[in-house]
Amino acid sequence: MRYKYLWLIALIILLILVPLFLSKFLMVFLTEMLIMILFAISFNLLFGYTGLLSFGHAAFFSIGSYVTGLVLLHIYPSIPLAFAIGVVAATIAAWIIGYFCVRLDEIYFAMLTLAFGMMVHTIVWKWDRLTGGADGLVNIPRPNLNFLLFQVDLSSIASYYYFTFVLVAIALYVLWIIVNSNFGLALRAVRENSERLQFVGINVRRYRLISFVISGFFCGLAGALFGPFLKSITPSTAFWTKSAEPVFMSLLGGTKIFLAPAVGSVIFMYLKEIISGYTELWMLFLGAILIGFVLFLPGGVVGFLYEKLRGRKLGRVGE
Amino acid sequence: MTFSTFFAFFLNGLTSAMTFFIIASGLTLIYGVLRILNLAHGSLFMLGAFFTFQLTHWFGNFWYALIFAPFICAVAGVIMERIFIRPVYGLPIPFQLLLTFGLMLLITDIVRIFWGVAFRTATEPQVLSGTMNIFGVSYPRYNIFVIVVGILVCIFIWILLTKTRFGKMIRASSSDREVANGLGINVPSLYTVVFGIGAWLAGLSGVLAAPLRSIMLEMDVHTIIEAFAIVVIGGLGSIPGALIGSLLLGQLNSFGTLYIPRFEMAFMYVLMAIILLIRPKGLLGEEVS
Numbered sequence: 001m002r003y004k005y006l007w008l009i010a011l012i013i014l015l016i017l018v019p020l021f022l023s024k025f026l027m028v029f030l031t032e033m034l035i036m037i038l039f040a041i042s043f044n045l046l047f048g049y050t051g052l053l054s055f056g057h058a059a060f061f062s063i064g065s066y067v068t069g070l071v072l073l074h075i076y077p078s079i080p081l082a083f084a085i086g087v088v089a090a091t092i093a094a095w096i097i098g099y100f101c102v103r104l105d106e107i108y109f110a111m112l113t114l115a116f117g118m119m120v121h122t123i124v125w126k127w128d129r130l131t132g133g134a135d136g137l138v139n140i141p142r143p144n145l146n147f148l149l150f151q152v153d154l155s156s157i158a159s160y161y162y163f164t165f166v167l168v169a170i171a172l173y174v175l176w177i178i179v180n181s182n183f184g185l186a187l188r189a190v191r192e193n194s195e196r197l198q199f200v201g202i203n204v205r206r207y208r209l210i211s212f213v214i215s216g217f218f219c220g221l222a223g224a225l226f227g228p229f230l231k232s233i234t235p236s237t238a239f240w241t242k243s244a245e246p247v248f249m250s251l252l253g254g255t256k257i258f259l260a261p262a263v264g265s266v267i268f269m270y271l272k273e274i275i276s277g278y279t280e281l282w283m284l285f286l287g288a289i290l291i292g293f294v295l296f297l298p299g300g301v302v303g304f305l306y307e308k309l310r311g312r313k314l315g316r317v318g319e
Numbered sequence: 320m321t322f323s324t325f326f327a328f329f330l331n332g333l334t335s336a337m338t339f340f341i342i343a344s345g346l347t348l349i350y351g352v353l354r355i356l357n358l359a360h361g362s363l364f365m366l367g368a369f370f371t372f373q374l375t376h377w378f379g380n381f382w383y384a385l386i387f388a389p390f391i392c393a394v395a396g397v398i399m400e401r402i403f404i405r406p407v408y409g410l411p412i413p414f415q416l417l418l419t420f421g422l423m424l425l426i427t428d429i430v431r432i433f434w435g436v437a438f439r440t441a442t443e444p445q446v447l448s449g450t451m452n453i454f455g456v457s458y459p460r461y462n463i464f465v466i467v468v469g470i471l472v473c474i475f476i477w478i479l480l481t482k483t484r485f486g487k488m489i490r491a492s493s494s495d496r497e498v499a500n501g502l503g504i505n506v507p508s509l510y511t512v513v514f515g516i517g518a519w520l521a522g523l524s525g526v527l528a529a530p531l532r533s534i535m536l537e538m539d540v541h542t543i544i545e546a547f548a549i550v551v552i553g554g555l556g557s558i559p560g561a562l563i564g565s566l567l568l569g570q571l572n573s574f575g576t577l578y579i580p581r582f583e584m585a586f587m588y589v590l591m592a593i594i595l596l597i598r599p600k601g602l603l604g605e606e607v608s
Contacts, residue, residue, distance in 0.1 A: 053413055100596055107356070107412055108599045111551045115591040118544060122585040240544055244420060251417050281431065287424030294418040295406050 015165060019158040027157045031164050033269050035225045036249070038168045040261035041175060042218030043246035048255030049179055050211040051191030052102075053110045055243050056117025059097065060216040062124055062238035064090040064223025069137040069233050070130070077143040079154070079228065086224040087217060093120070094216020095209075102208040114240060121238035136234035140227050154228070164225050171218055176258060178214065187211050252293055254303030263302050323456045328573050330453075334462040336569025337469025338528045342542065343549040343561040344476055345520030351556030352493040352513045355404060356412060358419035361543030362426035363392045363518045367525020368534045369430055372439040381444040381530070389522035396518020400511050408510075423543075427536060439534040465527050472523070476558060489513060493556070548591045554604025563602055 019027060043057050068086030072079075097116045104112050124131050131137065142160065145152040154160050178184055186207055189197055194204045227233050236242065245268070246261070253264025271289060275282035297304050346360045370388035375381050403422060407415050442448075443461040450457045480486040492499040492506050500506045532538075549568055553560025568587055575583025594601060 047413075100592070104595060104599050107555070108551075108595055110412070111547065112592060112595045114544070114547065115551075115588040115595065119585050119588040119592070122582060122588065126581045126584070239540070241540055244416070247413060248417055248420065251413055281428045283424040283431075284428035287421040287426075287428070290421030290424070291403060291418055294410075294414050294421070295403075 012169070016162075019161055024157055027161055029269070029273055031157065031161045031229055032226075033266060034161075034164050034168045035222050035229065036245070036265045036269055037262040038171055038225070039219055039222040040246040040249040040253075040265045041172060041258070042215050042222065044250045044255055044261045045175060045179065045187075045218075046211055046215040047247065047250055048261070049184065049191065050187045050208060051194075052208060052212070053106070053247065054101075054113040054212075054215075055110045055240065055247070056097070056113035056115070056120075057215070057219055057246055058238050058240065058242035059117040059120040060090040060094050060219035061223035061226070061242065062120060062233075062235075063093050064220030065227040065233050065237060066124060066131060066137065066223075068224040069140045069227035072141050072143070072228065073137060073139070077141050079143060079145055082228075083221070083224045086227075087220040090220020090223060091213060091217045094213045094220070098209050098212030098216065102205045102212060114243070117238070117240060117243050121235060121240070124238045125235040131235070134235060136232060137227070138232045140231045140233070142228040142231065160229060164229070167221065167225060171221055172259075175214075175218060179258060183207075183210075248290065252290075253301055254306070257302050257306060260302035267301065323454075326454060326456050327458060328577055329570070330456070330458055330462060330466070332570035332573030333469075333566075334465050334531070334569070335572055336565045337466050337472075338524050338531070339545065339549055339568055340469055340562055340565035341472050341527065342521050342524035343546045343553075343565055344472070344558050345517035345524075346546050347550045347553070347556055347558060347561045348476075348520075349514055349517040350550065351558075352489055353404070353408065353510050355408070355415055355514075356419070357404075357517075358416055358543055359399065359422035359426060360419075360517070360521050360546060361539040361541075362423050363396060363521035364525040364528070364542050364546075365430060365536075365539040366395065366426065367392050367522035368441070368529040368538065369434055369439070369525075370522070371441045371526045371529035372434070372534050375441045381441070381447075384441070384526055384529075385523075388526045389519045392522025392525070393515045393519035396521075397511055397515040399518070400514035404514065405507075405510075423539060427539065430536060436536055441529040441534060443530040461530060465531070468523075468527060472520070473562060480558065545587070548587055551591055551601055552594045554598075554601025557601065557603040560601055560603035 018030065022030065039057075039061055043054065046052050046054055046057075064086045066086075067089040068082045071082035071085050076082075097113070101109055101112045101116070125134065128134075142154050145154060145163070152159065152163070154163055179187070186197075186202065189202075190204055190207050190211075197204050223237070226237070246265075249264035249268050250261040251264065252267050253262065254260035268286075271286050272282060275285045279285075342360070342364050345363075346357065349355055349357055349360070367388050370391055371381070371384040374384040374388060399422060403418060407418050443464075447461040447464050449460055451460050451463065452458075453463070478486075480489060488499070488504050488509055491502070492504060492509055496506055545568070549564035550561055551564075552567065553562070553564035567590070571586055571590065572583055575586055579586070598604070
């Protein structure tokens with residue numbers, strides 16, 4: 001039992017040490033991967049734990065990144081201020097959108113989140129005086145972090161990597177506490193049998209809404225990290241294909257284990273990045289691999305390994 | 320606004336409604352019978368448009384495209400169903416979406432291999448170029464042709480589903496697969512045929528839309544979402560619903576560009592959200608048990 005988390009500690013130490021021996025290109029890649037891991041795992045709180053398939057989570061990601069970017073560009077170049085406002089904006093959006101969406105189930109829930117997500121996309125894309133339209137926001141600054149006594153320079157990719165790493169680690173820790181609390185247990189009950197929960201007097205919609213808002217909060221944080229990282233944001237961060245990414249990352253990794261979507265994001269990002277390095281036709285290979293996964297590994301990579309190693313069935317999504 | 324402007328915008332709306340309907344009816348037919356949400360449906364539309372470009376480019380004749388392009392799409396659909404879709408019947412929807420998203424990526428790159436990333440155009444046939452006069456409005460002949468084909472497709476689907484034995488089989492298997500199977504209907508091959516018809520419709524819509532817009536990669540991801548919106552508004556699985564949804568969206572897009580030129584796209588999603596909240600099963604959707 002004491003050694004249970006040894007691999008996790010080893011992984012954290014490895015992630016702390018990597019900037020010493022990785023190239024700049026790989027550091028950029030790794031930073032983006034961390035952001036996408038946070039995006040996928042916070043999405044999976046709603047998908048894997050609460051049993052709701054959202055097809056519009058790019059809305060919160062993009063609101064987080066656009067609002068953060070706008071604050072940095074036009075209001076005051078301060079990372080903590082911009083992040084706070086960006087995340088709050090994403091959370092409020094999640095509250096409003098979630099308020100309507102949790103009334104519906106299954107495919108209708110997915111379609112309603114899709115509709116809201118595409119509304120956000122249209123606004124981001126067409127409100128060009130604020131958002132820069134199709135060009136998006138450019139030249140987003142990445143100012144130093146000011147603490148009382150000292151400053152942290154975020155301009156190099158290594159320092160921004162550490163900054164991202166710390167925030168993502170804290171966020172994942174909080175999410176881990178949430179899914180293992182009584183509240184997290186209640187969410188799993190909502191997933192398994194929401195009708196029965198209603199009979200014992202639990203307000204299912206309320207639990208779904210809270211889960212939706214928490215998920216939106218952390219997606220907003222992932223989005224906030226993304227703007228200063230790329231120093232530019234385009235409307236494609238709000239398009240439905242962006243909403244599809246965390247869905248597929250979660251499915252690739254497995255939805256019933258906390259860190260499994262992270263494995264899925266690593267696979268997805270790796271495939272996308274590595275294949276596109278070799279050939280322009282990366283979609284062909286990624287498509288073929290996704291198809292292969294559905295046909296041969298429907299429990300996800302981690303889910304598959306877990307079932308093989310522990311001999312326990314996890315079941316698929318929606319079962 | 321004068322009557323003639325109004326009428327011209329109305330006809331514009333009707334033209335896009337008909338291309339919408341042809342693709343959306345395929346999507347909703349496939350969902351109604353197979354219970355598959357096919358994200359690659361927009362890719363079949365894109366294939367139809369690119370085939371139209373190629374065939375008109377080779378033969379200089381749009382009619383070849385109109386006959387052959389949807390047929391090739393149908394064949395592609397049948398192959399897709401046999402190899403890829405068949406194993407995911409009964410799997411939860413997220414897996415269907417993942418699989419059909421994979422197919423979408425695959426088709427995008429196949430199109431990229433053959434046609435590259437440049438914009439393509441297809442021209443309408445000589446007979447249908449120019450304008451004609453309807454109620455004092457000078458209106459492009461080709462658009463009228465699209466409206467007529469749309470109406471013919473409506474009638475064709477209506478007859479197919481309600482007046483033929485095949486239609487009875489489709490309706491029987493969509494309401495209860497097992498009983499239909501027990502009554503001696505070969506459900507698996509019926510599914511393949513239905514998927515093929517759906518793919519044919521997507522391809523036909525692509526052919527008709529080709530002379531009206533630029534043909535390019537990425538038309539799949541935009542088209543599929545519009546088709547989803549229509550199908551959801553009308554009710555998943557309902558073909559009359561798809562018709563109503565298409566007519567609504569066609570007019571909304573057309574008059575939207577007149578009054579609110581920037582956010583007309585947003586209104587489509589607002590409409591979709593309102594309908595889902597008031598009637599989660601869509602305008603004509605039925606309770607699915």
